[in-house]
Amino acid sequence: MSMPSLPLFLSQLFNGLATGLLLSLISAGLTIIYGTLGVLNLAHGALFMVGAYAGFMALQWTGSFVIAIFGGMVGALVVGLIMERVIVRYYYQRPPEDQILVTFGIGIVITELVRLGFGGIAKPVPVPSWGQGITRIGSLIYPTYRIEMMAIVAVALVGLYVLLYRTRIGMIVRAGIEDSLMVNMLGINVYRVFLLVFGVGAMTAGFAGILNAPILAVTPDMGESFLVMSFVVIVIGGVGSFPGAIVGGIIAGEIISLTSMFSSAYSHVMLFAIMAVLLAVRPQGLFGIEGRE
Amino acid sequence: MTDDNDQKKQKGGMHRRDFLKLGAGVAGGLVFSGGLGRLAQAADYAPIGNYPAGIKGSSVFMGIAVPRTGPYSAQGEDEIKGYLLAIDHINKGTSLARAYSPHSKKGVLGKMIEYGIADNQTKPNVAVQAISKFISDNKAMMVTGSVSSAVAIAAGKLCDRERTIYLPAITGSNATTGKDCQRYSFRACHFAYTSAKALAPVIKNALGAGKKVAYLTPDYTYGHSVYNSMKQFTEAQGWTTVNNQLPPLGTSDFSTYLLNIANSGADVLVNICFGRDAVISTKQAKQFGLLDKMTLVMPYMAPFFADEVGADLLQGVYGTTEFWWTLAEKNPMAKEFVEDFEKRNGRKPGWSAHIAFLQTMLWARGVESAGTFHPPTVVAEYEKGNTIATDIGDVHWRAEDHQLVRPVFVIRGKKPSDMRNKEDFYDIVEGVPGKDVMPPIEQFGCKLGPAA
Numbered sequence: 001m002s003m004p005s006l007p008l009f010l011s012q013l014f015n016g017l018a019t020g021l022l023l024s025l026i027s028a029g030l031t032i033i034y035g036t037l038g039v040l041n042l043a044h045g046a047l048f049m050v051g052a053y054a055g056f057m058a059l060q061w062t063g064s065f066v067i068a069i070f071g072g073m074v075g076a077l078v079v080g081l082i083m084e085r086v087i088v089r090y091y092y093q094r095p096p097e098d099q100i101l102v103t104f105g106i107g108i109v110i111t112e113l114v115r116l117g118f119g120g121i122a123k124p125v126p127v128p129s130w131g132q133g134i135t136r137i138g139s140l141i142y143p144t145y146r147i148e149m150m151a152i153v154a155v156a157l158v159g160l161y162v163l164l165y166r167t168r169i170g171m172i173v174r175a176g177i178e179d180s181l182m183v184n185m186l187g188i189n190v191y192r193v194f195l196l197v198f199g200v201g202a203m204t205a206g207f208a209g210i211l212n213a214p215i216l217a218v219t220p221d222m223g224e225s226f227l228v229m230s231f232v233v234i235v236i237g238g239v240g241s242f243p244g245a246i247v248g249g250i251i252a253g254e255i256i257s258l259t260s261m262f263s264s265a266y267s268h269v270m271l272f273a274i275m276a277v278l279l280a281v282r283p284q285g286l287f288g289i290e291g292r293e
Numbered sequence: 294m295t296d297d298n299d300q301k302k303q304k305g306g307m308h309r310r311d312f313l314k315l316g317a318g319v320a321g322g323l324v325f326s327g328g329l330g331r332l333a334q335a336a337d338y339a340p341i342g343n344y345p346a347g348i349k350g351s352s353v354f355m356g357i358a359v360p361r362t363g364p365y366s367a368q369g370e371d372e373i374k375g376y377l378l379a380i381d382h383i384n385k386g387t388s389l390a391r392a393y394s395p396h397s398k399k400g401v402l403g404k405m406i407e408y409g410i411a412d413n414q415t416k417p418n419v420a421v422q423a424i425s426k427f428i429s430d431n432k433a434m435m436v437t438g439s440v441s442s443a444v445a446i447a448a449g450k451l452c453d454r455e456r457t458i459y460l461p462a463i464t465g466s467n468a469t470t471g472k473d474c475q476r477y478s479f480r481a482c483h484f485a486y487t488s489a490k491a492l493a494p495v496i497k498n499a500l501g502a503g504k505k506v507a508y509l510t511p512d513y514t515y516g517h518s519v520y521n522s523m524k525q526f527t528e529a530q531g532w533t534t535v536n537n538q539l540p541p542l543g544t545s546d547f548s549t550y551l552l553n554i555a556n557s558g559a560d561v562l563v564n565i566c567f568g569r570d571a572v573i574s575t576k577q578a579k580q581f582g583l584l585d586k587m588t589l590v591m592p593y594m595a596p597f598f599a600d601e602v603g604a605d606l607l608q609g610v611y612g613t614t615e616f617w618w619t620l621a622e623k624n625p626m627a628k629e630f631v632e633d634f635e636k637r638n639g640r641k642p643g644w645s646a647h648i649a650f651l652q653t654m655l656w657a658r659g660v661e662s663a664g665t666f667h668p669p670t671v672v673a674e675y676e677k678g679n680t681i682a683t684d685i686g687d688v689h690w691r692a693e694d695h696q697l698v699r700p701v702f703v704i705r706g707k708k709p710s711d712m713r714n715k716e717d718f719y720d721i722v723e724g725v726p727g728k729d730v731m732p733p734i735e736q737f738g739c740k741l742g743p744a745a
Contacts, residue, residue, distance in 0.1 A: 008556040120366040134582045143580040216545050217573045260549040265512050265539035
């Protein structure tokens, strides 16, 4: 195949950033929970889907997409909190394979419950009125909503960063990761902090879910492919690293977009190939710390 | 991820007064069908597949494996509704069942159809597991259901090895009755080659000469088949192929593929995606402004595509379909099917339900005409290629590759203001006769295996 034209290259570069930021957001939720609680939450894709459905319902009731976004966040938050209180917290001290199995199981249950309630046919979530149409940036033609999404996601990621690294709560969270016993002895209820972290991770997934709803089909298994992608992202970026999730997401988005110019069939293959190479050369990922459990 | 083999018994019509069942004796016994006086003696045939183990009781088992999860689940659910409708008509021996299968009374050769439903998850390995269970545990005499050609081909291979009749529902790949054709498998729907051959002249007339075409092709056997056939027939009429994008089955974000198409200079976008992928990719193509500068063509139009993308997007879009409910206006059998389906399900049937219904009816007819469930004899009955009256007109099986020679319907999306009701999405532009669009037998390399 011939070399792609410059306008196409720029389009794909921009598209890689746009899709990459979304992957960053989804992966951030996954990595926050893992980095803090040591639990690899395989129900993350299901929480993403719950966000889309909760947002869809909020949209049906109110007609406002802004309220739908909050609806999606709250929906996933509530489901996440229930998950943590009822099941997951009993697994913090269990081996990782138990945690993986239990969260995977929870994901299936949530997905099937939604299927039972809503059926398998896609629910319509239209692009909001303020996101209609196409924006031209030079030679690039891009859906307005996707550009707005980039901005919203960027703000959300900064917000998460500030919460985790620039607030007292974030400090407690990070201290809890290092030595939860010590934090407990200082009179801080570390389990409440863990609940909070799980909630924030779930809410991030739900937020990503409703934001994505207008461009995807809202179906019970919509989270599956995103769960896989977010794994790739955090493996590239470094499992448990927040900056790793962001950079990993953008790298993944760019790999897919840029490879597709040459061979669309290999764009996802290339992503996994690069992940495999990276695992061989730098097993802890780009931002991971070697040997940290 | 359900793994439901929910088995249901059809209670209705279990007392078969029309039949006189004589002493069972050996293997399946002697069934004497009252009015017609045709005899079927199981003992005459050597055991093969599930014969005669599967016909010892008063019922026969039909294994239904369809996608209930994944990108093709809406079509899978619709297939189930078509199967249930057919089973009910056959078990009750209604006039509609007899229209397909004139020898039928109640059930098939007097046996009630029992069935099991499994979720094949649109995955060949899952389908093979589910079907193996139907064959070994339930002694299925017929297995059916598919939306993905990858599943249909895998299921066909398994059933051929097990000497069990397999009837795929939706499968658009040329390979299904081409290089992967099977002695025990019969395809009734239209497919890549027949669709492309029927569609190409219509879109040339409508859109003009010298068009540049970009393709969005799901990256597996079905997609490649439709791409190859569309390329063949459009290039033969002077159109050029400028781009082909290959997203994997189950893609949720098509942005990167659509940008490549946007920059390809194409003026026609042929979207081969099916099921949910077709819906998402088309919506995203609209969002990326592609549909403002390119005409959309859907060579293998998926059921419910119209309902999910909405009429606005559909106006002037060309495609082909296996069945469309307005056929009821011309054909009394189609009328009865559509009306009964709508009465039970509150909506019109998609072609997924229709193909499931049709395959089941054609099977009942095949078994009744053969006078036995003995699989090689049923296969031989199909291979006679007799003309059969159906709700899509007269059809017949082609013995050499087990493809049904049947019409292909070219459709065009209506203007929203022209729609008479909320499901009146398409005009049937042309019903192209099957004999005009069938490929030469040697083209796709079908070599059927032995029957026994």
